Amino acid sequence: MRAVRFHGREDIRIDEVEEPICGNGQVKIRPAFVGICGSDIHEYLAGPLAVPVTPHAVTGEKLPTTLGHEFSGTIEEIGTGVTRLKVGDRVAVKPNLSDGTCKAGGLSDHVVVDTKHAIPLPDSIPLDIGALVEPLSVAWHAVSRSPLQEHDTVLVVGTGPIGLAIIQVLRAKGISNIIAVEVSEKRREFALNLGATEVLNPLKVDAVARVRSITGDAGGAAIAFECSGVQAGLDTAMKGLRVRGTTVVVSLWEHKPVIDAFAIVLDEKHVTGAAVFDDGDFEAVIDAIASGKIQPRSMITSKIPMEDITEKGFKALIGERDKHVKILVEISA
Template identity: 75%
Template sequence: MRAVRFHGREDIRVDEIEEPLCGDGQIKIRPAFVGICGTDLHEYLTGPSTVPTVPHPLTGDKLPTTLGHEFCGTVEEIGAGVTGLQVGDRVAVKPNLFDGTCSTCIRGRFNSCENLGFIGYSSQVGGLSDHVVVDKKNAIPLPDSIPLDIGALVEPLAVAWHAVSRSPLQANDTVLVVGTGPIGLAIIQVLKAKGITSIIAVEVSERRRELALSMGATEALDSVGINGVAHVHALTGNSGADVAFECSGVQAGLDTAMGGLRVRGTTVIVSLWEQKPVIDAFAIVLQEKHVTGAAIYDDGDFESVINAISSGDIKPSSMITSKIRMEEVDEKGFRALIEERDKHVKILVDISA
C-alpha cells in the first residue's frame, strides 16, 4: 500500500509498504482526509525532533515513520473483541499514545505521559496511508451529519477545546488570542461556541486576520508596526484581557499575551517552542498573573468537539484552504504551507483521490 513517510529533513516520500494486519482489540481504517499540521512542517524543515531517531519506547519504531495524525476515515475491518463499532462506520482518530503506567498516567493525565507518542509520528502507523490499524480506544465515532473532510479537523479543534478548558474562562470575559494560525483560529471558534462575545486577535498576516474576524473575533490587530499591548489595553478600558491564549510560538507573541493581561489574568500557552522563551517574572509577581500550559487533549475532548460541530456551534469548513492528492503532498502540501503561508490555513490530503 502507499504511505507518506518522513525520512529526514525535507525528505518525505510516497513509499510502498506492507498493508497492516488487524489484530485483537483493533480496527482497520481506510483514511479519507488527512490534515498537515504545524508540527509536521517543523519536522520537515528542521529534521526529526518529535519523530524518533531511536526506537520509540511504546512502538519500537524509528525513522522512517508514516505521517498523518489529523485524520478520519471509514472502518473496513473489526478485530476480535471489539464492540461498539462495525464495518462502514466513520471515525475520527485520536492519535496520542501513552504507556498507562508512568506516574503521570497513574494520575489520569495521559496527555502528558512520560513516554508520549503519536500515531503519525512514532511508528509506521499514520493517516497518510491507504490503510491504518489502530486500537479501538483511538477511534472516536463520527455521526453521519459530519462530512469526512470536516472530520479531519476534529483533532486540531480538540487541541483548542482542551486549551480553552484549561483556562478560568467566565461568560463575560474579554479574551486575547495571539497568533491565528490553525490552532489560534480553532480557539476562536471554540470561544465563540462557548458564548464569548469579546475576542481580540493579534496576527501578522492580513489573510488570517480576516479569517479570525469571520470565525468570531471582534477585533483583529496587526502585530507589525503597532504596540499590541497598548491597543489591547485601549480596547479594554485600560484593564487588559481576562484570558490570553499564546499560539504564535515567538517571543513577541508571548510578550503581547502576557502584557495584554489584566491583573490576575491567565495566559494559556498552547504553541510548541523551538527556543526557550523569556518571561518577565517581576511583572507576573507584581500583577499576580497566571501562566498555564495546555498539552493536546483529555479524554472527552474529541467527543465534545464532535457534538459542537454536529449542533452547529462550531462551523470549521472555512479552515480548509486546499485539498490535494497523496502524490502531491510535498509540493502542494508541505511546500505550499511554507512558501504560501498567508494563503493557507489547513491543507487536507484526500487519500481516495
C-alpha cells in the first residue's frame, strides 16, 4: 500500500509498505481525508532531531515514519471480538496511540487501530469535516483546562488552525466576548468569520492597551489562550489578563520562551498548559458539530491528492501560510 513517510529534513516520500493486518479487537480503516498539522510542518523543517531515530519507547516507530494523525475514514475490516463497530462505519480516529505492529499514521491507504480509537461519525457529518475533529478536540480540551465562566471576556493570541478552533469552541460554549490578536490579515478575517467579536493587528495597535480598554473596569481578559508560539504572543496573552486571570498555553515552541514570574506573583495570575485531549473530547466535538454549534467547513482551504502532498501541502503551508488554515489530503483521489 502507499504511505506518506517522513525520512528526514524536507524529505517526504510516498513509499510502498506492507499493508497492516487487522488483529483481535482492532479495525482496519480506509482513510478518506487527512489534515496536515503544524507538528507535521515542524518535523518537516526540523529534520531527524524532531523524530526519534531509534525506536520510540511506546510506539516502536523510527525513521522513516508514516505521517498523518488528523483523519477520518471508513471501516473496511473488523477483527475478532469487535462488536461495537462494523464494516462500512464512518469514523474519526483518536490518534494518541500505536500498537507497535502496524504502520501507524493516517497518510496511508490502510490503517489498523484498536476499536476504542475509532469514534463513529453520524450521517450528518461528512468525512472531510470528520478530519477536523482531532484539531477541534485539541481546542475543546484547551478550553476545558481553563476556569471559563459564561460572561468572561476571552483573549485568543494567534489565529492559526488551533486558535481558530478555540474561537469556535468558545462560541459553542456560549462565550460572546472574544478578542483575537493576529498579524496576518487573512487569518484575522477567518477569526471574525468564525466568531471573534474583536480582532486586533498588533503591528498597528497596542493590543494590550486595546484589550484593557475593551474590558473596562475588569482591567483585562479573564482567560487568554496563547496559540502563536512566539515570545511577543506570550507577552500579549499575559499582559492582556486581568488580575487573577488565567493564560492557557497551547502552542508548540521552537525556542524556549521567557515568562515574567514577578508580574505573575504581583497580579496572582495563573498559567496552565494544554496538550492533545482527554477521553470524551472527540465525542463532545462530534456532538457540537452535529448540532450546528460548531460549523468548521471554512477552515478547509484546500483539498489535494496524496501525490501533491509536498508541493501543494507542506510547501503551500510554509510559503503561503496566510492563505491556508487546513489543507486536507484526499487519500482516494
